[in-house]
Amino acid sequence: MMHDGALAVAYAIIRRYASLRVWLPLDRSRVENIMTSSEHSSSESNANVGGAKADAAQASGAKTAHTQPSSTHTASASSRPAGTESEPRDNARIASVESLDKGNEMERGLTNRHVQFIAIGGTIGTGLFLGSGKSIALTGPSIVLVYIAVGAIMFLLMRAIGEMMYRDPSQHTFINFIDRYLGRGWGRFAGWSYWIVLVLIGMTEITAVSTYFVTFFRTFGIELGAWKWLIELCFLAALTTINLIAVKAFGEAEFWFSMIKITLIVAMIVTAVVMVVIHYHYPSVHIPGSDGVSPAGHAGFDNLWNGFSFAPNGWLAFLMSFQMVFFAYEMIEFVGVTVSETQNPRKVLPKAINEIIMRVLIFYVGALLAIMVIVPWRSFKPNADGSFASPFIMVFRYAGLDWAAALVFFVVITAASSALNSLLYSAGRHLYQLAVDSPSPQLNKLGVVSSRRVPARAILVSAALILLSPIINAFPKMSSAFVLFASASSAVIIFIYILTMIAHERYRRSPDFIADGFLMPAYRFTDALAIAFFVFVYVTLFLAADTRGPAIAGLVWLLVFGGYCLLHERYQNRDLQEALQ
Template sequence: MSNQENGMHRGLKNRHIQMIALGGAIGTGLFYGSAATIELAGPAITFSYLIGGLVIFFIMRMLGEMAVDEPVSGSFSHFAYKYWGEFPGFLSGWNYWFNYIVVSMAELTAVGIYINFWFPDIPHWLTALVCLVLVTLLNLISVGTFGEFEFWFAIVKVVAIIGMIVFGLFLIFSGINGEATGFDNLWIHGGFIPNGMIGILFSLVPVMFSFGGIELIGITAGEADNPQKSIPKAINQVMWRILIFYVGALSVLMVLYPWNQVGADGSPFVMIFSKIGIPAAATLLNIVVLTAALSVYNSGVYSNGRMLYSLAMQGNAPKLFAKLNKRGIPVAGVLVSSGITLVGVILNFLLPGKIFTYLMAVAIIAAVITWTTIIIVNLKFRKAKIAQGEGDALHFKTPLHPYTNYFCAAFLVMIVILMAFTESMKMAVLVLPIWLLILWISFKIKKSRESK
């Protein structure tokens, strides 16, 4: 069934798709979560993002290969269901929904932290609640409105990062009072790789949180006006842009200020410009990082509604979620997802200042499940296409298939092992088998009801 036939509107243009992808990946992971990466890797943080970016690029090409061939709403959940089996489709869909629920909670938490830069007495939970209501209402208007807002949210981030890089380079080579900053900060505080290769390895964990959300490109395929053109262009262009923004911006920060004095009380971007005596730049960047958090949360609300819609169309969620309003919006999915995200508001009330790290760990685990599913399903998808004699007809093939699949799978296994040896993230690894068991039991209950 086409998306036009079932009511889903193809209202997202190529510029929307590209900026949605940027919006999903350039957010709190970069502007706030990078503090944890800097602490582990020091100036070598650039290596960490290059490695993580390469892995994510390959995974995105795997998803893109399938999304271009079959542009449907729900993306990899649909492919898992079709090419792997009922339970993988059930698991991948509900896990991705859960992943973005947790990411949404993390973004709302970050919004509170950013607001405290100006208004330290406003509690995080209150800021989170206001943002939740406003963004939910925005997503109930139309998909075109969502795309337009996300486009401009992303434009603000991109322009700001480029401006920060240019301004940072000016400070490096000329200085505020005519005295150049120089590059000494890259090595005088324990060396370029102060914590050795172990530090770089462990830094890959928060790095992967930074890249979480870029798979949203695949979710948008069902509402893209020309998916065969826009999806490949978005994947190929967005990845190198993100690497430039991440690596370029963080390289400038590492040169401007000692890495071991950054701290984690706010965004490293804001803190550094504030500490080197440029409050105007710090204030402007805080506006940008606030916009970034709202952008990712906006993408989360959009994604969750569409994933519940896809699950309902498969029969893996209540039929209520398969209903669209006249504007093609899955209202029930959007409202229920936002309602559950209220848990994040409650957590911010109960554990102010502590919840972000825990949410990040759970989000990484959920993202690893999603990415692993994409890797395995892509292998099965390609095998099915070859068996049908359509292997050579694919328009957007994964480079070096299937070796890149095996490489990325091994990398994700390593990420989970590293998390098991990280005190603040160990609990998320222990929760992993429990979460998979819950999904398995839920699937069995669903099947037993269908057989009656």
């Protein structure tokens, strides 16, 4: 039997070892769980030393939760495993949301209406309004098939996230499942990498908001270029305030942002249908954002197949279109982050995810087809600076709406604001979770919620880093380096998606799996298919000069930071075993 004195000495040694760690320290929760298990074993009658050691060794090897580092924090992600080791795989009942929510400090203030429109907003970004012209020019009508293919893969990603979130809807982020099923090393890599990616993308979005805002007023002859820094500050302050008020305020903002985007897309599709039905002939017009004058033509389905070629600019260009479309769908997984703050999540989440395919068909495929039946796809030509005019502006101008440019740029401002709003929300939740799980007392201070039950400190820190964008843009050398890091961050997202699919496969083979959940169909095949596709997209990044650098930088980040996290976990586990002997 392990004596209390020996147990106290071992525990003191481990606690002292843990206190020496500052960055990625020894997992104190794992130690405490082991010691609790050992104390229980020592109190049982007829227990022997060998049995106690075996129990401790088994506990140290198991995937355990991370207890809350201080009394002011209630851990949510890793502190509540989705199931216990003794839970049978064919368990007919799933744990209630209420029982899982005992440690969830945040408010379930998002309704079904909020989540549905948040999901729509996450599907529709500025790329559809401004970037689709380049993808059409690159691939022609075949771009529709690319959007469908990539949308189907992203749907599989969402089903994987949805199944795990359905199992444990108290999680603040899907990254926790990487931690749970792939180990602390990969979990830390994914957690910190994802938060950094969110901040970097947020910096690019705030720059985009100010650029579109200046362009919008320029259509009315008002020049605001000198005030871009103030515009960025005002937009960021407004969106940060919305996120600090309450999660319901965030949901309402996203609802109206999404409504504006949907209205423009539907209006454009209806306009295109009317023009096709009446076989509308339009004159040559100047398109704002274009260097020249677009030729006269007519609306009709023959614009789709006249001169059709599956890969009109070669197969390399066709392959490159996959990465462009992939990044247009980037952050579609955001709706999964809202689960811990959603009312009745097990009813709302499956509905929101299952409707992704319909949204892709309507908002992407429908919009692209509407554009190409009005504007012949060979009419999309790059400007001198390599940019393309907005297809939405082209359609409305051909319809005789001279104010089309102002309308589209207003909606683009809305889309960029929606993206920034979502990034602030997501970055705040991810930093909060990192702080809650961290053994560092300094970082723990960010793992608290305000009286309004939002992670205010984590949101403010994320917003402050995003606010560095105007400062960086003021210095050309810093700006060039930032562009590289921001581009590399998009490449890192692919690694996180791959880890998510692997975590889902591990979940299906773990004791946590329940057969009556929101199941991914044919998970062995679909998980492998999604992983293969993400690898394919990453490989395509090496095919062009402008994406090769970010792809290499992303690999360096994986090898250096990922390697560090894995090695640290390995040595941490070794030291833990030695301390227990």
